[in-house]
Amino acid sequence: MIMETLQSEYRRFTEAINSLVGIIRWDNVSPTTDSAANVVNAMPGALQPSLENQPPVTNPLNSVLRIVTLSILLILFLPLYWIYRVVVYVIFFIVSIVSKVQSSSSQNGYRTLKSQDPDDVAKQWVIQFDNRMGFKSETQQQGENEGLIYEPSIEYNRPDFIECAYTNALYLVKNKLCFLLVYIDSPLCPQSEQFASKILTNSKFLDFIKGNNVLIWGGDATESQGFQVCNQFNVTRLPFLGLLCLTRQEIPTSSGVTRGEPILSLVSKIQGIPKNGVNDVIRKLEKAINKWQNGVQEIRNERGLTDSSHIQGVQRHVSSNASTGIEPVVAHGAVTTNANLSLLTEEEKRIQYLKYRCRELSECFWDNNSENPIHLAIRFPNGTRREIYLPLEFTLDDLYAYVDIIMRNIEVSSEEEEVHLPEGYTHIYDFQLATSFPRKVLPHGGTFEEAVGGWRSGLLVVEKL
Numbered sequence: 001m002i003m004e005t006l007q008s009e010y011r012r013f014t015e016a017i018n019s020l021v022g023i024i025r026w027d028n029v030s031p032t033t034d035s036a037a038n039v040v041n042a043m044p045g046a047l048q049p050s051l052e053n054q055p056p057v058t059n060p061l062n063s064v065l066r067i068v069t070l071s072i073l074l075i076l077f078l079p080l081y082w083i084y085r086v087v088v089y090v091i092f093f094i095v096s097i098v099s100k101v102q103s104s105s106s107q108n109g110y111r112t113l114k115s116q117d118p119d120d121v122a123k124q125w126v127i128q129f130d131n132r133m134g135f136k137s138e139t140q141q142q143g144e145n146e147g148l149i150y151e152p153s154i155e156y157n158r159p160d161f162i163e164c165a166y167t168n169a170l171y172l173v174k175n176k177l178c179f180l181l182v183y184i185d186s187p188l189c190p191q192s193e194q195f196a197s198k199i200l201t202n203s204k205f206l207d208f209i210k211g212n213n214v215l216i217w218g219g220d221a222t223e224s225q226g227f228q229v230c231n232q233f234n235v236t237r238l239p240f241l242g243l244l245c246l247t248r249q250e251i252p253t254s255s256g257v258t259r260g261e262p263i264l265s266l267v268s269k270i271q272g273i274p275k276n277g278v279n280d281v282i283r284k285l286e287k288a289i290n291k292w293q294n295g296v297q298e299i300r301n302e303r304g305l306t307d308s309s310h311i312q313g314v315q316r317h318v319s320s321n322a323s324t325g326i327e328p329v330v331a332h333g334a335v336t337t338n339a340n341l342s343l344l345t346e347e348e349k350r351i352q353y354l355k356y357r358c359r360e361l362s363e364c365f366w367d368n369n370s371e372n373p374i375h376l377a378i379r380f381p382n383g384t385r386r387e388i389y390l391p392l393e394f395t396l397d398d399l400y401a402y403v404d405i406i407m408r409n410i411e412v413s414s415e416e417e418e419v420h421l422p423e424g425y426t427h428i429y430d431f432q433l434a435t436s437f438p439r440k441v442l443p444h445g446g447t448f449e450e451a452v453g454g455w456r457s458g459l460l461v462v463e464k465l
Contacts, residue, residue: 119165122219126161129196161218166229179215186238243266262299268284346425352421353425356419399433434460
């Protein structure tokens with residue numbers, strides 16, 4: 001729009017200059033006339049005289065005046081004309097450069113925003129927190145002065161923040177069955193530095209969270225993760241400390257009170273700097289931990305009983321089959337009669353078994369044919385994801401074996417390498433597969449359709465036991 005306006009103004013200006021020059025250069029020339037010619041022309045039957053070869057008659061005074069006027073106008077307007085042209089060209093050049101710079105900067109900003117991983121944002125927040133508190137060793141300071149990249153390996157007098165995404169921190173707490181302390185601040189909040197120096201780095205506070213095995217995660221309210229936490233817990237004042245743990249909801253029914261599935265809940269909330277500082281913070285957190293610790297321990301015991309009962313059931317199944325003389329089949333034929341592998345250790349047997357399964361599953365999983373009807377995304381405990389396409393007839397035991405192979409980095413065996421099942425080995429998985437929503441733990445046997453019905457695409461989460 002700006003360039004079109006400048007071009008139209010430039011066109012009008014040049015047309016005006018050209019018109020002015022044309023008017024000045026116009027020569028008012030009149031042909032020669034005399035009385036004799038007029039008399040001849042007035043006679044009847046006289047021919048009109050030819051004016052083509054007659055030279056024009058000009059007034060010398062008028063010519064001089066026109067030349068002087070033209071010179072004055074050229075002296076006045078010609079510099080302005082060239083200055084105007086230079087200015088217009090400079091403006092065109094600047095506008096084109098600015099537009100290109102703005103477009104490139106906006107695109108780069110979009111790429112930078114999209115490339116920010118939640119784990120990287122959390123790590124960057126920890127680095128910024130250390131810089132604000134002045135946690136720099138002499139080696140790090142020397143490395144910065146020399147332009148070197150330094151990764152600190154010393155322990156600072158601050159909480160050991162979890163350097164991962166907020167969702168990964170929640171997942172970690174669910175697996176470890178412990179308490180999680182969420183800290184949110186902002187560089188725009190004037191109390192953030194005071195809260196960090198008087199409470200977070202206080203020796204009493206550090207001893208308290210270490211003694212109670214409390215994990216702590218930190219974030220910035222101006223980032224997406226911190227903003228999400230503030231909205232979720234209705235935070236109205238910063239800095240914010242929130243204590244989370246697994247709780248059970250008691251639901252009254254006609255047959256009595258039933259307890260629901262464990263869910264993560266906010267059990268304590270601290271906003272701003274308390275009146276008595278770190279003492280109020282410790283007292284409030286300790287009160288919440290004492291109130292909910294028994295419930296967390298109960299959930300931990302239930303999970304331990306579930307795992308032990310599963311292992312004991314497998315062992316009973318193996319022993320009963322051995323007593324009746326029937327060859328036990330556990331985890332797709334994990335027990336065999338190959339005497340050459342009897343001296344292998346337990347871990348070597350596990351790897352040998354997974355190599356055998358790796359070769360069996362090569363067609364089903366590693367070809368990853370997108371024409372197969374079942375499309376699954378598997379999220380591993382380290383945060384990575386893998387997408388696979390599976391046929392309808394595959395079994396859940398094959399899926400468990402595939403996940404175990406990926407987690408242990410077992411490579412596909414070559415066709416020339418001879419792989420046998422280890423003797424007397426029962427393969428027990430140390431994880432379970434569950435659907436994300438609604439949550440349902442998949443069993444080890446049967447097909448995928450039998451376990452989840454008509455559900456043919458979605459996310460599976462690998463949960464360590």
